[in-house]
Amino acid sequence: MERWKVNIVKHLKNSRLPLSRKRRFSRNAFLYLPSVLLASLLGTYLDLYFVGKRLYEFPVRPFAEIFSINIAFTLIVLPLLI
Numbered sequence: 001m002e003r004w005k006v007n008i009v010k011h012l013k014n015s016r017l018p019l020s021r022k023r024r025f026s027r028n029a030f031l032y033l034p035s036v037l038l039a040s041l042l043g044t045y046l047d048l049y050f051v052g053k054r055l056y057e058f059p060v061r062p063f064a065e066i067f068s069i070n071i072a073f074t075l076i077v078l079p080l081l082i
């Protein structure tokens with residue numbers, strides 16, 4: 001039976017290319033932070049407006065005695081979708 005051989009790629013000493021490194025959390029992700037905050041605020045205000053006009057309602061929501069909107073959606077789900 002044939003055994004699998006593992007090829008190891010080594011960086012050449014004379015090569016001018018930089019070593020490839022694993023990327024951690026990209027710094028460009030922080031550029032989306034203002035968009036996420038704006039979308040969350042806009043979504044929250046639209047929810048407040050439409051719930052106030054009684055166009056729709058949230059039957060099950062956390063902290064129902066405090067908030068008339070689903071605060072978990074606007075603080076967790078909406079930013080993750082953006």
